[in-house]
Structure formats: C-alpha cells, structure tokens
Amino acid sequence: MxxxxxxxxxxxxxxxxxxxxxxxxxxxxxxxxQESATDLSEEVSAWDIGVVTILSEELQAVRSALDLERHKEPSGLYFYRGTHSMPSGDLRVVATQSQSQGQRSAMGALENLRRHYNPRLWALVGVGGGIHDEHARIGNVIVSTDVIYYENRKINGKGDVRRRGEHRQAPAPVVHAVNAYFADNGTPARIRGQIPSHAAEEFSVYPGLIGSGEAVIADRESDIRQFLTGYHEKVLAVDMEAGGLSQYWQEHSVHGENNPGWVVVRGVSDNADEKKGHGFHELAARNAAHVLRELVPYLC
Known part of the structure; x- marks a missing residue:
C-alpha cells in the first residue's frame, strides 16, 4: 500500500x-x-531556403515558380516543399504562409520554419506598396537587403510625433549575392511580365530599401511616407512584415549555431495612395516569385 x-x-x-x-x-x-523527447531545431537537417509569404496569391506564385508541393506535418502545419536543380546540385526549398499580416505573424511563421526545417536562408516574398515614383511602378520588383522599421516614435504634447527609424542590413554574403545578380543583369534588371496579360511588357527589378511597420498606407501625404523618404532617399517600397524578419534574425544572432541570411523580394502592387487596392496582387506576386527564382543561384 x-x-x-x-x-x-x-x-x-x-x-x-x-x-x-x-x-x-x-x-x-x-x-x-515523442513530443517531449524531440528537439526539432536539433534533429531536423537544414533545408536550403525557407520562404515566408503572407497572402494566398503570394504563396500560389512561389509554389508555381519553384514547383513546390503541399505537405502536412504531424503537428498540423502546412508547408510547401520542393527541390530546385542547379549545376552545383539540388537545393531544398520550403515555403509557408503566415496566419495574418504584420510583424508578429511573420515572426511566428519564421519560427515554424526554423523548428521544422531549419533553413539556411530566409526569403520574404510577395507584394508591397511603392513610394518612389520613378522606380516603384506597379509590377516592378524591389530586392532589399536593408529594412527600416518606422514604428518607433516619441509622442510629445500637442500631438507632435517624432519617428525614430531602426535600420538593419542583411548579412554581408547576402548583400554580395544580390550585388552579383545586378552586376550580371543590370540595374535595373528587365524581365518579361509573368502573367499572360502582361507577357509582352517588361518590368524592372531594383535594389532598394524597404520601410516596414504595422500601418496599411493608402495616403500619398502620409507622415510615414514623408519620414521614410527623408530618412533615406532609396526607400522604394513599404510592407508590414520585413521588420519582423530583420528583428527575428537579430534576436537569433546571439545563438551559437549559424544564423540564416535573409532577403526581401517585393513586387509593387500599388503606390501606397488613395488608389490602393487588390487588382494587381497577382501580377506583383508572380513577378516577385520569378525574381526569387532568378536570385536562388546567387544566394545559395
């Protein structure tokens, strides 16, 4: 007893x-x-590229460009996986879609990829709003290794708001890889449109900075646009997730294991003004996914 x-x-x-x-x-x-005995981050062999998308059009475009197939993990999470062949060997690519827009959900998607696939490179791919009249026309693609997070700010009396930008750059090997792509293809690189209705047209691919925060910007006179263009004249587009990517990378840089590099590829779907809408999401997403496919040999 x-x-x-x-x-x-x-x-x-x-x-x-x-x-x-x-x-x-x-x-x-x-x-x-089995769950308590398994440390996924230690036991999963590293995949080559982990792609985060936000919208369904973005995931569809990446799946098509890189020939990925749906896979469901025992945890219930869905990923899209495939092999990309290059002369130097095959690369394993996995993509996922975040639960919602914004920095926090993007960081959650990155953590899911890390735990299940431990990729050696992060790529945030999809659509964004262009804020540079010359370079960021609808359909163009911005490749960014620099992110300016614009949400930090001080609010003084009488409604005075002073924004404090937070600037992060991707690791040097990624910057060199992107530079090599533009050295080979020109700045801007010019590519045929990736949907049938624009196949006879060319879009331009530029290197540039991304401004990132939680706001959906649909005002040409927005103080955020004015802050970003004053902060750095080469901020070409805005999104709601790149800041989360750069923050996730920064916080994991203290660990002993290799920290993946990262890159942001944004197709311009609107000009962050009163005409903002969803009409060009497919065009911008497919152009961005195609550019990612062209960047892969340089990045890996």
Whole structure:
C-alpha cells in the first residue's frame, strides 16, 4: 500500500514529468512521449531556403515558380516543399504562409520554419506598396537587403510625433549575392511580365530599401511616407512584415549555431495612395516569385 504524502515525480535534470500530488500519490513511469523527447531545431537537417509569404496569391506564385508541393506535418502545419536543380546540385526549398499580416505573424511563421526545417536562408516574398515614383511602378520588383522599421516614435504634447527609424542590413554574403545578380543583369534588371496579360511588357527589378511597420498606407501625404523618404532617399517600397524578419534574425544572432541570411523580394502592387487596392496582387506576386527564382543561384 502506498503511504507517501506530498509530491512525487519522475524527471530528468530540471525537466519533470509524470507528476502526482496528494495523499497516496503514485507515478507510473513509462517511455517519454515523442513530443517531449524531440528537439526539432536539433534533429531536423537544414533545408536550403525557407520562404515566408503572407497572402494566398503570394504563396500560389512561389509554389508555381519553384514547383513546390503541399505537405502536412504531424503537428498540423502546412508547408510547401520542393527541390530546385542547379549545376552545383539540388537545393531544398520550403515555403509557408503566415496566419495574418504584420510583424508578429511573420515572426511566428519564421519560427515554424526554423523548428521544422531549419533553413539556411530566409526569403520574404510577395507584394508591397511603392513610394518612389520613378522606380516603384506597379509590377516592378524591389530586392532589399536593408529594412527600416518606422514604428518607433516619441509622442510629445500637442500631438507632435517624432519617428525614430531602426535600420538593419542583411548579412554581408547576402548583400554580395544580390550585388552579383545586378552586376550580371543590370540595374535595373528587365524581365518579361509573368502573367499572360502582361507577357509582352517588361518590368524592372531594383535594389532598394524597404520601410516596414504595422500601418496599411493608402495616403500619398502620409507622415510615414514623408519620414521614410527623408530618412533615406532609396526607400522604394513599404510592407508590414520585413521588420519582423530583420528583428527575428537579430534576436537569433546571439545563438551559437549559424544564423540564416535573409532577403526581401517585393513586387509593387500599388503606390501606397488613395488608389490602393487588390487588382494587381497577382501580377506583383508572380513577378516577385520569378525574381526569387532568378536570385536562388546567387544566394545559395
């Protein structure tokens, strides 16, 4: 007969499982569950590229450009995986879609990719709003290794708002890879449109900075646009996720393992003004996905 009182447990070092509390508490020791015994970040072999998309049109475009197939993990998460062949060998690519727009959801998607596939490179691919009249026309693509997060600000009396930009750059190997792409293809690089209705037209691909925050900008006179263009004249587009990507990378740079590089590829779907809408999402997403496919040999 069990006469113990209080708490009994069975555990390993500082991890306790199979606990029992109270009079005649008993512990039946069995094999640890697969979930508790598995550290995904350690056991999963590194994939080459992990792609984060936000909208369904973006994921569809990436799937088509890189020939990815749907895969459901035992955890219930869906990913889209495939192999991209190059002369130097095959690359494994995996893509996912965040649950919603914004920095926080993007960081959650990055964490899911890291835990299940541990990619060596992050790519944030999809649509954005152009804020540079010359370079960021609808259908053009911006390739960015620099992100300016614009949400930090000080609010003084009488409604005076002073924004404080936070600037992060991708690791040097990624910057060199993107520079090599433009050295080979010109600045801007010119490519045929990737949907049938624009196949006879060319779009331009520019290197440039991305402004990122939580606001959907649909006002040409927005103070955010004015701040970004005053902060750096080469801010070409805005989005709602690149700041989360750069922050996620920054916070993981303290770990001992290799920290993946990152790049942002944004097709311009609107000009962040009163005409903002969804009419050019497919065009911008497919152009961006095509540019990612062209960048892969340089990035990996």
């Amino acid at each position: 069990t006469t113990n009182r209080g708490i009994t447990n069975y555990g390993n070092n500082n991890t306790f499982s199979n606990n029992a509390i109270g009079k005649r508490a008993q512990v039946s020791v069995g094999a640890p569950s």
